[in-house]
Amino acid sequence: MITISTASNAIGRARVSRLISISGGILVAIAVIAIVVPWLSPNNYLDTDFDNILAAPGLAGAHLFGTDDLGRDLFVRTMMGIQVTLLVALVASFVSLVIGVLYGAIAGYVGGRVDAVMMRIVDTLYALPFIFIVILLMVVFERNFLLIFVAIGAINWLDMARIVRGQTLSLKEKEYVEAARLTGVSTPRIILRHIVPNLIGIVIVYVTLTIPQAILVESFLSFLGLGIQEPQTSLGALVDAGVNQKENAAWMLLIPGGLLALILMCFNFLGDGLRDLFDARQSP
Amino acid sequence: MVLWLLVVACGTENVGQSDSTLHRGLGTDPESLDAQKARSVQAANLLRDIGEGLLAYSADGKLVPAAAERWEIADDGLTYTFTIRADARWSNGDPLTATHFVLGLRRLVNPANAAFYANTITDIVNAEAIIASDMSADELGVAAIDAQTLRIELTQPVPYLLSLLTHPSTFPAHSKLGNVDTANSARSLLSNGAYKLLSWEPGSLLRLQRNEHYWNNAATAIDLVHYHVIVEETVELNRYRAGELHTTDNVPPENFAAIKEERGDELRISQYLGTYYFGFNLTRPPFKNNPHLRQALSMAVDRDVLVEKITGRGESAAYSWVPPGTDNYAPPQLSYTNLEQEERNAIARSLYHQAGYSDDNPVQVELRYNTSNTQRRIALAVQAMWREALGFEATLVGEEFQVLLTNIREAQITEIFRGSWIGDYNDAATFLNLLLSNNPANMMGYASEEYDSLMQRAAAQVEPRRRRLYLEEAERALLADHAIMPVYFYVSKHLVRPEVRGWEDNVLDYHYSQHLSLDVAQ
């Protein structure tokens, strides 16, 4: 993959680590606020107030972010949306991480015909029209939300498997792996004890880059009306509802939309930064 | 770069500048333009433009002669004799005869054609046996006495038969019809209406052109009609505002207040033969044999808030089943209709307690709806009303429409579901028949001997006023059972540009293109 760090200079590296700490910091702050602050709010995510439909945001009223088209408090709902969005993205990424790492490590370490067959399967799966399959899964599972993201993760592991396999091929030749093999350590044990731990760097980089993809898939499903079950909500569902109200209640689009963009940006910066750091460490 | 140049070269087309083409929003694609195979409201709208039955509706929704210029009904109400217009023609110039109507009705019931509306007129002699493949379609009780004379024979009187004969499934069929291959040869689709099909791009556009052979062609004002397939209401509204449509199929609730403000004159809201309801699954607990609980839930729903704040497009609160505006019918009123919501809630609470529930022992129910923005908001509001008035938390289950239908039909996990019923013709029977115990569409599982027998007596009644009394009696029984929870009566909602003339509101929401004209001066 490409890097900007081979143009390695002190300024670049300082910038990279600053980027990582800022975007990481923002993400942690958003997550903490989204989990903690709703507890302090007098409102909850499902109470409707038919006399206060589409109330504008403001510090004066009871609703900091205003209300939606049923008079529900948008602040609490947005916080809930962040929680749900982060949760599904993490679930999907975690599933793709587990499958991808194990699959790639096994293929790369065992090698030979097993490797050929396993990679052939990966090639086959690449030809699946991913988004069409996701829509079909959504229809079949009757919108069991978390399950869908397990499924998305289960489809999304292909890149991870390829990258891990490549890394494993080079790790395999390392002395300590060689040593373990000669002392009669079993293959599964070598993979779990010696190969996988050494893949963590690159894996973290790719997970960080998979998360924003999962977030976008979630918002896409919300757009198609195949998203999370009401009265629960996600950022994607809030943004989708906001798009329809963009002319008479712009805050319904701008607040969740802005936060969604901010979260996606932070993950992208974080992933880029981590990748640069990692590449810099790898290059001699 | 190249793109920008192309754009500059082409520019955009606006309805304001165009000649005599009427641009109408349609909603979804029709599934078929074969009159006997079609099913949806959209298909019916188009078919009323390109085809014509024995009778039709005028712009203001009155039954008028169409392909038939006159008819006679025997005293027993079992034999109808129609005289077809001598000047009626197909779009290729062939004369339209009684035989074509015989062919059409036979096609409708012939199992080989797999027609959805095969049961439009099951009371025609032998129709049911033919649908069940027990008899040949040639045995249908419809005959062409001569080229101009058509006779239809019934097994029992059908007081609304004339309005059924405006339905596209009863349209005539040309013997050359064979395979309707609209995709490859739209022009070859033979039709007998004021327009003929010029082209059909699925998912996008249907173009109609004036049919010069139509008997009343002189009265047709607009030469070309474009039906634009637009699924999303908000998208349709944008296209109307961008000047791309003369009329819309719908108006979204989101911007309704602003539209009313800016374009009040263009907004057409009218009573419509449709009821939005919540159905109870009467075959399983908690609603089986539990009228108190059903009544409590029904009374706790504040319809006024729903129609004012949630749907808000002029719908009216429904406390009964058959919509107002239905011909020859006066909907019965429930006793609590005139109470304030506070009083209703108090009664609802005591009924809820009588049914054995309380705050410590709340009822556990799931409310199923299909996922669309409006359904979602209504379900959420109703959930909130029950929480307020009765103190229980219903579980909302938003499902994709096909899933919802499957669950309702299986009646296993379904408890309360949202439904709607749109009248096929202007008669109370189209609504009341739904609740007959043997109607497959009766998804509540309502089975009342009293109701069935009242409906049966009504069906056997030729005299309209006596029949009406039985029907009203039946609805009273239905409402007393609280078998169904009507929520609101639909309205039809359109935006119509000021230059469109001849558009009249009617309960059926039929707007034939042949009745419209464009005032170019506007």
Place this chain on the structure above:
Amino acid sequence: MVKYSLRRLLGAIPTLMVVVVLAFLLVHAAPGGPFDSERVLPEAIKENIDKYYHLDEPLPQQFFRYISNVVRGDFGPSYRYRDHTVTQLIAGSLPISMLLGSLAMLLAVVVGIAAGTVAALRQNSVVDRVVMAFAMTGISIPVFVIAPVLVLFLAVKLQWLPAGWSGSTGAARLLLPVISLALPQIAYIARLTRASMIDVLASPFIRTARAQGLGTYAVIRYHALKPAMLPIVSYMGPAIAGILTGSVVVEQIFGIPGVGQFFVTGALNRDYTLVLGIVIVYAVMIVTMNLIADLIYGVIDPRVRYR
């Protein structure tokens, strides 16, 4: 290279089989059937319809009937569009989707590479910051937000461009959809190009070329561009996937009769044959596209040899 391509294409046949079986099982596993409606059909009529479409047969038999028809090039009748065959629907919609997709891709590649290169040359300048900020925004806003906002301003308020597909003819109706579709991809490609270009520009052979007194344009055009394109070419696969997803959204918002829209209506209406037909056609396309991307990669990078 021809032999390699042929082998790749033949190798895709098992892939396609897997895709077909999977998709067939998925669509049939979904609750409900193509003819369900609130107006439940009387049993006799339902039976007639099921017989007409062979839906009364056991599933394996339906599968083999379907496969043997597909092998003969017949995708069967559509259930939702009773007057149309699936082949007709795909033949009508695929060219539109492909036109839209390839224009979006072209726009994304041209604008993305240009913007990325400029940013790389002026690293850390204001231009660079602006381009990268724009790119970051493009990645972070979903298409279903961008497209309606563009429609609101450019079509509804200013009335410069048509709001929907069927309202006009010619290129005007392509513009908004293509831009909405291309924006996120422009952003990705600009970012990739910038990173890769900075890398290449710092490498010894470019420094040599510069030392020989070549101008910036010549350095880029003759030396840097080709190696810097490698990551862009490898990105083509994900880009196609991204445009495919985006086109489902864009087609719905602009009312474009493309494959994505037919797929969504097909899936929601349980139009089994339409859904399967589209999945098959797209799987074939993805296989082909990946092959083309690999071939292009070989042309650019002389180290790659096809075996």
